[in-house]
Amino acid sequence: xxxRLPLAPARALELSIDGRTVxxxxxxxxxxxxxxxxxxxxxxxxxxxLTPVNVCRVCVVEVEGARTLVPSCSRRAEAGMVVKTDSExxxxxxxxxxxxxxxxxxxxxxxxxxxxxxxFGARPDRFGPPAPAAERGERExxxxxxxxxxxxxxxxxxxxxxxxxxxxxxxxxxKCMLCYKCVEACGADAQNTFAIxxxxxxxxxxxxxxxxxxxxxxxxxxxxxxxxxxPTGALMFQSEHQLRAAGQWDEAQQSQTDTVCSYCxxxxxxxxxxxxxxxxxxxxxxxxxxTGGHLCIKGRFGWGFVxxxx
Numbered sequence: 001x002x003x004r005l006p007l008a009p010a011r012a013l014e015l016s017i018d019g020r021t022v023x024x025x026x027x028x029x030x031x032x033x034x035x036x037x038x039x040x041x042x043x044x045x046x047x048x049x050l051t052p053v054n055v056c057r058v059c060v061v062e063v064e065g066a067r068t069l070v071p072s073c074s075r076r077a078e079a080g081m082v083v084k085t086d087s088e089x090x091x092x093x094x095x096x097x098x099x100x101x102x103x104x105x106x107x108x109x110x111x112x113x114x115x116x117x118x119x120f121g122a123r124p125d126r127f128g129p130p131a132p133a134a135e136r137g138e139r140e141x142x143x144x145x146x147x148x149x150x151x152x153x154x155x156x157x158x159x160x161x162x163x164x165x166x167x168x169x170x171x172x173x174x175k176c177m178l179c180y181k182c183v184e185a186c187g188a189d190a191q192n193t194f195a196i197x198x199x200x201x202x203x204x205x206x207x208x209x210x211x212x213x214x215x216x217x218x219x220x221x222x223x224x225x226x227x228x229x230x231p232t233g234a235l236m237f238q239s240e241h242q243l244r245a246a247g248q249w250d251e252a253q254q255s256q257t258d259t260v261c262s263y264c265x266x267x268x269x270x271x272x273x274x275x276x277x278x279x280x281x282x283x284x285x286x287x288x289x290x291t292g293g294h295l296c297i298k299g300r301f302g303w304g305f306v307x308x309x310x
């Protein structure tokens with residue numbers, strides 16, 4: 001007979017953050033420790049249901065004795081650490097990150113990122129003006145799959161048209177900040193489909209399918225988990241995209257109702273977002289023990305039959 005011994009509780013570690021002492025279990029990140037103290041550390045590429053990839057560098061903090069600033073989302077807490085989250089060095093780094101992002105990426109549908117620009121006093125115009133909206137509209141009318149080269153002196157580093165190659169969601173990579181969240185959700189963290197990855201180098205870096213084929217020709221299973229984690233609107237429901245294009249998208253007038261997906265017996269929690277008496281999109285709470293914020297194609301998009309005349 002096999003006897004299973006109870007797991008030993010995690011060892012507690014004490015460290016100092018902004019002059020306050022906090023105790024966290026071994027293995028906790030600095031971001032966890034900061035949040036335990038109620039310190040608001042900004043994040044963009046971090047999500048509670050994804051493995052930290054620490055690429056945005058907005059969450060950096062200063063650790064006494066360390067040569068460089070460290071990403072709090074992935075740096076593990078150590079006993080005796082002395083951490084500063086709001087030093088001049090930290091503020092300068094965050095301000096520069098937001099200036100670079102906002103000067104190269106369309107943040108018009110990224111309210112959280114836009115709020116960081118104001119919060120840190122960032123001046124993206126230092127790196128050149130953004131591409132005019134008229135030019136962006138011209139790019140969006142080009143054929144899906146065509147890659148437009150950035151205009152000389154353009155501030156936008158990702159100059160691509162909106163990709164409309166499937167009936168469920170759109171890809172507007174002019175809004176992509178390369179946070180890798182969609183890649184992680186498509187990969188080992190959730191779907192294990194690996195339909196998308198980062199392609200290209202430097203200014204040509206972008207999220208792409210293999211050989212840049214349209215989504216229907218790729219390994220994509222249209223679970224939409226990439227949409228669920230996208231922080232900028234680069235990936236968006238067709239329903240939301242159409243309402244925004246018509247000037248009718250209004251989150252202030254939307255209701256959210258948690259329910260259980262009716263397609264199978266797993267019991268996934270879904271949140272239905274409704275506007276004007278019609279469902280406009282479906283999500284799932286990150287803290288759901290069943291889904292962890294992720295859904296399949298039916299849970300994410302299978303509500304189209306509601307109020308359908310067909």
